[in-house]
Amino acid sequence: xxxxxxxxxxxxxxxxxxxxxxxxxxxxxxxxxxxxxxxxxxxxxxxxxxxxxxxxxxxxxxxxxxxxxxxxxxxxxxxxxxxxxxxxxxxxxxxxxxxxxxxxxxxxxxxxxxxxxxxxxxxxxxxxxxxxxxxxxxxxxxxxxxxxxxxxxxxxxxxxxxxxxxxxxxxxxxxxxxxxxxxxxxxxxxxxxxxxxxxxxxxxxxxxxxxxxxxxxxxxxxxxxxxxxxxxxxxxxxxxxxxxxxxxxxxxxxxxxxxxxxxxxxxxxxxxxxxxxxxxxxxxxxxxxxxxxxxxxxxxxxxxxxxxxxxxxxxxxxxxxxxxxxxxxxxxxxxxxxxxxxxxxxxxxxxxxxxxxxxxxxxxxxxxxxxxxxxxxxxxxxxxxxxxxxxxxxxxxxxxxxxxxx
Amino acid sequence: xxxxxxxxxxxxxxxxxxxxxxxxxxxxxxxxxxxxxxxxxxxxxxxxxxxxxxxxxxxxxxxxxxxxxxxxxxxxxxxxxxxxxxxxxxxx
Numbered sequence: 342x343x344x345x346x347x348x349x350x351x352x353x354x355x356x357x358x359x360x361x362x363x364x365x366x367x368x369x370x371x372x373x374x375x376x377x378x379x380x381x382x383x384x385x386x387x388x389x390x391x392x393x394x395x396x397x398x399x400x401x402x403x404x405x406x407x408x409x410x411x412x413x414x415x416x417x418x419x420x421x422x423x424x425x426x427x428x429x430x431x432x433x434x435x436x437x438x439x440x441x442x443x444x445x446x447x448x449x450x451x452x453x454x455x456x457x458x459x460x461x462x463x464x465x466x467x468x469x470x471x472x473x474x475x476x477x478x479x480x481x482x483x484x485x486x487x488x489x490x491x492x493x494x495x496x497x498x499x500x501x502x503x504x505x506x507x508x509x510x511x512x513x514x515x516x517x518x519x520x521x522x523x524x525x526x527x528x529x530x531x532x533x534x535x536x537x538x539x540x541x542x543x544x545x546x547x548x549x550x551x552x553x554x555x556x557x558x559x560x561x562x563x564x565x566x567x568x569x570x571x572x573x574x575x576x577x578x579x580x581x582x583x584x585x586x587x588x589x590x591x592x593x594x595x596x597x598x599x600x601x602x603x604x605x606x607x608x609x610x611x612x613x614x615x616x617x618x619x620x621x622x623x624x625x626x627x628x629x630x631x632x633x634x635x636x637x638x639x640x641x642x643x644x645x646x647x648x649x650x651x652x653x654x655x656x657x658x659x660x661x662x663x664x665x666x667x668x669x670x671x672x673x674x675x676x677x678x679x680x681x682x683x684x685x686x687x688x689x690x691x692x693x694x695x696x697x698x699x700x701x702x703x704x705x706x707x708x709x710x711x712x713x714x715x716x717x718x719x720x721x722x723x724x725x726x727x728x729x730x731x732x733x734x735x736x737x738x739x740x741x742x743x744x745x746x747x
Numbered sequence: 748x749x750x751x752x753x754x755x756x757x758x759x760x761x762x763x764x765x766x767x768x769x770x771x772x773x774x775x776x777x778x779x780x781x782x783x784x785x786x787x788x789x790x791x792x793x794x795x796x797x798x799x800x801x802x803x804x805x806x807x808x809x810x811x812x813x814x815x816x817x818x819x820x821x822x823x824x825x826x827x828x829x830x831x832x833x834x835x836x837x838x839x
Contacts, residue, residue, distance in 0.1 A: 568795035580791035
């Protein structure tokens with residue numbers, strides 16, 4: 342409490358060579374570094390971060406975790422991610438503030454409820470705790486909800502996913518950075534990658550503004566900047582559109598919203614943080630962008646949607662609004678790939694707005710991929726070549742074309 | 748987020764009147780010589796430039812014209828200077 346607090350991770354000098362270089366000091370990069378060091382004994386690892394750890398999406402998401410994706414390929418990954426939070430809390434000896442409050446996803450028509458049935462069935466098949474609820478049950482779970490016929494889209498029911506919840510995102514960044522640093526990983530903040538050298542089809546070195554690093558493997562985990570980096574330095578374009586996604590919090594209230602509530606029809610999600618603020622968001626401006634600007638029209642929309650569903654929140658004030666970059670793929674599934682066609686070049690990107698909840702498990706398996714050179718079976722469906730083979734995943738009902746809004 | 752776009756017919760208008768039409772990837776490849784890689788490149792792959800890129804827009808809530816502009820994606824602004832390192836015209 343008194344005196345200067347100690348840094349959680351060390352700030353070593355940049356070496357001229359490492360066994361692996363990870364671009365991006367966000368959750369995906371730090372998780373990969375942590376698992377490389379803790380599970381595969383590879384501690385000569387550098388994490389290169391242009392700003393500071395957790396500057397990007399890792400600190401800008403709304404901290405919601407859940408495992409109710411749509412497809413057979415995605416579900417096991419998200420389930421394992423959910424199961425990892427308590428394990429990592431113990432292992433990192435760091436309170437990640439996992440608040441297992443459950444997620445309620447609302448349906449506003451019979452058709453939407455039927456669509457949820459298949460989603461629930463797929464998730465249950467993978468052993469995920471989730472079930473359909475009717476409107477009365479929704480009201481019992483979240484007494485704030487207006488289940489009358491008054492809203493434009495009345496609530497028809499929903500699906501409730503008890504093991505989901507919220508995790509303190511900064512704590513995960515700090516916990517992983519400290520854990521990785523303890524095991525010998527070098528975290529270089531304020532260091533920018535300026536080039537990647539490939540020799541005879543293999544990764545040879547990474548150029549940074551602080552010097553050159555010789556390395557046989559590079560992981561591109563640069564989040565919003567991963568696609569720009571890949572096409573600029575590797576001439577390796579990715580099927581990614583970078584969009585700005587916005588979020589905001591209200592003034593703090595006493596506890597009144599016990600679950601994460603979301604609605605596709607109103608395009609909104611809301612949850613009460615442990616500080617008492619109602620955190621809400623979901624909107625993105627529909628053109629590629631590297632700014633993190635926010636829009637008055639979405640703040641207005643968010644206020645309308647939240648108060649339509651939960652009228653007692655009328656009159657609350659928004660305190661803060663912010664935005665982050667989402668690297669969106671056409672099928673809303675990530676790109677996890679490596680050694681194709683450049684040996685030693687690995688990518689972990691395209692998570693869109695699902696990057697937080699999946700970060701630890703993606704790091705775990707990417708670490709295995711990088712340490713062994715063999716793609717773990719769970720990651721096989723996520724290769725980049727699925728776009729060439731037209732094997733896109735059905736994470737959305739219809740493929741996303743980010744320009745389409747007609 | 749504010750964005751002004753200059754439509755060749757209607758002049759400077761609010762960006763929300765327009766629809767983004769994707770990166771300028773050159774002309775559609777000829778189908779006779781098309782490989783899966785080339786098709787994937789044309790359909791899906793983006794250069795996602797953090798900087799000036801040339802891109803398509805359509806004035807959806809206006810005259811309906813499709814046209815190309817250069818925009819700095821780091822500043823979210825239409826710019827006059829052309830995208831310097833964009834792929835040469837001609838495509839596959």
